[in-house]
Amino acid sequence: MAIDYELVGINEIAEIARVSRQVVANWRSRSTDFPQPIAALASGPVFRRSQVKAWLRRRKVPMAHVISTINLKGGVGKTTTTVALAETLSGGFHKRVLVIDLDPQTNATTMLIGEEKWRKLNDSGRTLARLFKDALEPNNKQFDFDAALQKGVSDVSAAHTIDLLPSSLDLIDVQDQLASTPSGKFYSVNPIELLWRAVKSKLDDYDVVIVDCPPNLGIITLNGLRISQGYIIPTIPDILSTYGIPQIVTRVREFSQEIAEPIEPLGIAITKYRAQSTTHINGLRRLKGEEDAGKGPHVFDTVIPETDAVAAAAEHLEHQRTLKGKYPRGLADSYRSLAGEVLAKLEG
Numbered sequence: 434m435a436i437d438y439e440l441v442g443i444n445e446i447a448e449i450a451r452v453s454r455q456v457v458a459n460w461r462s463r464s465t466d467f468p469q470p471i472a473a474l475a476s477g478p479v480f481r482r483s484q485v486k487a488w489l490r491r492r493k494v495p496m497a498h499v500i501s502t503i504n505l506k507g508g509v510g511k512t513t514t515t516v517a518l519a520e521t522l523s524g525g526f527h528k529r530v531l532v533i534d535l536d537p538q539t540n541a542t543t544m545l546i547g548e549e550k551w552r553k554l555n556d557s558g559r560t561l562a563r564l565f566k567d568a569l570e571p572n573n574k575q576f577d578f579d580a581a582l583q584k585g586v587s588d589v590s591a592a593h594t595i596d597l598l599p600s601s602l603d604l605i606d607v608q609d610q611l612a613s614t615p616s617g618k619f620y621s622v623n624p625i626e627l628l629w630r631a632v633k634s635k636l637d638d639y640d641v642v643i644v645d646c647p648p649n650l651g652i653i654t655l656n657g658l659r660i661s662q663g664y665i666i667p668t669i670p671d672i673l674s675t676y677g678i679p680q681i682v683t684r685v686r687e688f689s690q691e692i693a694e695p696i697e698p699l700g701i702a703i704t705k706y707r708a709q710s711t712t713h714i715n716g717l718r719r720l721k722g723e724e725d726a727g728k729g730p731h732v733f734d735t736v737i738p739e740t741d742a743v744a745a746a747a748e749h750l751e752h753q754r755t756l757k758g759k760y761p762r763g764l765a766d767s768y769r770s771l772a773g774e775v776l777a778k779l780e781g
Contacts, residue, residue, distance in 0.1 A: 439482035440471060446485055449637065450494050483694050498779040499642040500699060501657045501664040505677035507648045510704030512540040513743055514667040515645040517760060521772040524591030524756050528640040533632070534600035535561065535657050540747070541645045542599040545586040547749035554581070555601050561628075562601035565653070568614045568627050569607070578631060590753040596639070598632075604653060611652040628656040636660065641779070650684050658685060659692065663699040665775065666730065670703050670716030682730060699778045700731040702771060705739040731778075735771040740764065
């Protein structure tokens with residue numbers, strides 16, 4: 434597998450940090466912990482983008498936090514958690530949020546813009562399926578980031594800083610074909626970097642980017658992980674829903690090592706929790722025990738209870754509503770607590 438080391442020069446660092454070249458030069462000369470260059474070319478030193486961004490984050494220079502949500506089991510509240518976090522981060526924490534919907538089920542997309550608008554976008558090829566189809570049809574490239582990007586989505590009145598890259602059912606068929614993607618001129622096309630190539634210059638327009646991944650570890654999911662610094666595993670605390678967690682952690686760790694980029698498990702988010710269920714009580718206890726023993730990922734303290742209100746929140750309404758109107762019966766407070774924990778992990 435070819436590895437793109439994301440080399441950046443002084444000019445690119447200045448653009449990322451939104452400062453002048455001289456400021457970058459000052460950082461290099463005055464800060465002993467500034468990343469060392471990977472190589473010294475005639476045009477100047479080059480650095481690893483991920484190392485530079487990590488250094489800038491430590492200095493509190495605004496950088497986008499990019500995370501994925503993933504579980505190999507469907508029906509665990511992954512997409513609902515994705516959308517609720519996006520709406521809470523926007524409406525409750527005033528963050529600029531981008532949701533990238535890679536799940537062919539398109540649930541995050543329809544929750545945020547409604548089914549009718551999604552159908553129009555899908556019919557006109559303005560979804561992420563077109564991006565991946567372009568890789569299969571290199572002489573017929575049609576994906577347009579700005580045309581696909583849906584701005585100001587969500588029916589939550591306070592959550593007006595959410596943008597969306599919509600999904601499509603066509604991703605189901607596309608994924609099976611991506612392994613045979615034409616390599617392109619000079620072998621420049623890597624099927625796991627298609628999304629990264631399309632969005633890399635746009636990510637830092639946002640505070641938080643959330644990628645809703647398919648319930649598998651295929652090429653589409655790897656595209657989402659490729660741009661992520663961490664991931665969240667939403668799960669019901671039962672055997673079937675948590676069975677694949679070790680596989681996720683192992684596979685992502687191996688992928689992270691292969692591409693030489695850090696992708697950390699931020700934590701397990703407990704969803705659809707039934708406080709009276711012995712299975713759920715024991716499942717939660719087991720996951721926390723594995724965390725304490727260093728055998729499993731962190732488990733967020735916040736648990737999202739099972740309630741009919743979660744299902745009702747999945748319907749996109751034409752009129753605006755408040756966070757508590759969309760997530761009643763204490764759900765809004767639960768999601769705010771979870772969002773706070775996620776932010777603490779990202780910013781800590």
